[in-house]
Amino acid sequence: MMDPMPDVRIPETRPEEAELLLRLRQFVALRWVAVACILVSVAAAQTIFKVRIALMPVLATSAAVAFCNLTFWLWVRSPARSNRHGRVFAHAQIITDLLGLTVLLHFTGGIENPFFLFYFLHIGLGIILLEPPDIHRVTALAIGLFVALVGAEYAGWLPHLALGGFLPGELYRQPAYVVAVLVAFATTLSLVSVVATRMAAEVQRRREEQTQAKARELEQAHQHLDELDRMRTFFLALASHDLKTPLAVAVNYIQTIVDGYAGEVDPKQRRWLERSVVRLQEMLQLINDFLDVSQLDEARIARELVPTCLATLVQPVIAEMAPRAREKQVQLQTDIPPDLSWVLGSPKRLHQLLVNLLDNGLKFTPQGGRVTLTLAEEDDCVRVDVTDTGTGIPASYLPHIFEDYFRVRRQEFIPGAGLGLSTARRIVEAHGGKIWVESPYRPDQTGSRFTFCLQKASVKNGDHD
Numbered sequence: 001m002m003d004p005m006p007d008v009r010i011p012e013t014r015p016e017e018a019e020l021l022l023r024l025r026q027f028v029a030l031r032w033v034a035v036a037c038i039l040v041s042v043a044a045a046q047t048i049f050k051v052r053i054a055l056m057p058v059l060a061t062s063a064a065v066a067f068c069n070l071t072f073w074l075w076v077r078s079p080a081r082s083n084r085h086g087r088v089f090a091h092a093q094i095i096t097d098l099l100g101l102t103v104l105l106h107f108t109g110g111i112e113n114p115f116f117l118f119y120f121l122h123i124g125l126g127i128i129l130l131e132p133p134d135i136h137r138v139t140a141l142a143i144g145l146f147v148a149l150v151g152a153e154y155a156g157w158l159p160h161l162a163l164g165g166f167l168p169g170e171l172y173r174q175p176a177y178v179v180a181v182l183v184a185f186a187t188t189l190s191l192v193s194v195v196a197t198r199m200a201a202e203v204q205r206r207r208e209e210q211t212q213a214k215a216r217e218l219e220q221a222h223q224h225l226d227e228l229d230r231m232r233t234f235f236l237a238l239a240s241h242d243l244k245t246p247l248a249v250a251v252n253y254i255q256t257i258v259d260g261y262a263g264e265v266d267p268k269q270r271r272w273l274e275r276s277v278v279r280l281q282e283m284l285q286l287i288n289d290f291l292d293v294s295q296l297d298e299a300r301i302a303r304e305l306v307p308t309c310l311a312t313l314v315q316p317v318i319a320e321m322a323p324r325a326r327e328k329q330v331q332l333q334t335d336i337p338p339d340l341s342w343v344l345g346s347p348k349r350l351h352q353l354l355v356n357l358l359d360n361g362l363k364f365t366p367q368g369g370r371v372t373l374t375l376a377e378e379d380d381c382v383r384v385d386v387t388d389t390g391t392g393i394p395a396s397y398l399p400h401i402f403e404d405y406f407r408v409r410r411q412e413f414i415p416g417a418g419l420g421l422s423t424a425r426r427i428v429e430a431h432g433g434k435i436w437v438e439s440p441y442r443p444d445q446t447g448s449r450f451t452f453c454l455q456k457a458s459v460k461n462g463d464h465d
């Protein structure tokens with residue numbers, strides 16, 4: 001008995017969640033660059049431009065941002081994370097960034113630091129990550145934080161840490177300057193947020209329209225294919241009736257004449273009539289092959305799979321082929337181990353498959369030869385070999401042998417449509433198996449061996465009634 005499979009649930013990731021996760025990863029990487037840029041800019045401002053900056057608070061804020069980013073980095077890499085929390089995580093990142101920027105601005109001159117324009121960058125990133133109502137909320141938060149910072153410094157609730165040596169350091173108390181900057185900042189940021197979200201919504205709408213148009217096209221193509229399929233079925237019914245029936249009737253009439261029911265037939269006439277019967281029967285077989293291959297529906301076969309006992313299924317096939325083997329004086333053997341596992345298969349199609357392979361074996365094996373059907377138990381499948389001691393297949397033909405309408409050129413005419421092996425391949429593939437050929441199957445042997453494997457069903461011979 002096999003242990004039952006543990007119930008492992010793999011969380012589904014929707015395309016938009018996957019995309020969000022990718023962006024979040026990119027933003028985490030970008031934040032490392034941002035922290036590095038802050039440190040470099042501070043060093044450059046102090047050493048090159050001789051600007052006096054409150055170094056320790058700036059470094060502490062950068063360290064706090066780096067620490068948050070480390071947490072974000074661990075989250076995006078964690079295999080146990082839930083992708084459904086991606087949106088919450090995106091909010092956390094943007095809010096952290098806005099808070100970090102506001103604190104940094106406070107320690108580096110507040111309203112006098114031109115880098116307050118970095119709020120625009122964060123709103124841009126928010127537009128990429130968030131849905132429109134959230135973007136507006138984040139925009140309001142950015143405006144609120146900056147206004148609060150500037151207002152608190154203006155009112156003296158927070159100390160103003162000027163960029164010493166860079167600007168006079170009095171601008172933050174000039175009402176006209178403060179109001180002008182805040183109004184310009186708030187209106188521009190709001191406009192950016194509104195216009196960009198509208199544009200994003202428009203792009204999204206167009207994309208959805210295109211997707212719907214594609215879906216409609218696919219639906220039409222599907223309907224067209226259904227129509228073709230109906231026509232094919234109709235044609236097959238027609239072909240089967242209008243071609244096969246008159247041929248079968250003609251064969252019966254000629255056979256009646258050959259058998260002497262319509263009067264005396266001299267030996268010469270009998271010979272010609274018998275040849276006609278053989279050729280007409282070949283033609284009937286050809287039509288049957290065409291009908292068979294065009295009716296072969298792999299999806300339908302896959303739905304027909306049931307636990308099947310190959311050992312039992314083989315018997316009527318051998319009984320069917322035995323007269324031909326006797327007629328050709330070819331030995332027809334089977335090698336079936338007892339207690340063989342059952343397979344998952346379509347009995348009707350497996351019957352057809354074995355007939356095709358044995359028929360070929362008998363067709364290409366001369367008098368005195370041997371055709372053997374062997375069943376064998378493998379680890380995860382049941383293996384079926386059809387081996388013959390016949391003419392074999394030239395090596396250059398082997399790669400194409402399972403293709404539709406492929407036939408090996410031989411000196412003598414042997415009737416066939418080149419569909420027997422392609423039908424066999426389709427049947428095996430519909431069973432989820434593989435079929436292959438070796439010719440010669442041993443260096444010291446003539447002939448060919450066709451092999452296919454079928455998946456085991458969880459039943460053994462004798463387990464089943």
Ligand code: ADP
Pocket residue numbers: 360361364388390391392393401406407408409415416417418419420421422448
């Ligand atoms: P057909 O119906 O024409 O026999 P198949 O698809 O069954 O078509 O076979 C394709 C070709 O493969 C045939 O033309 C035949 O020459 C070759 N072939 C198939 N089985 C054997 C075999 N057991 N031994 C030798 N040749 C074979």
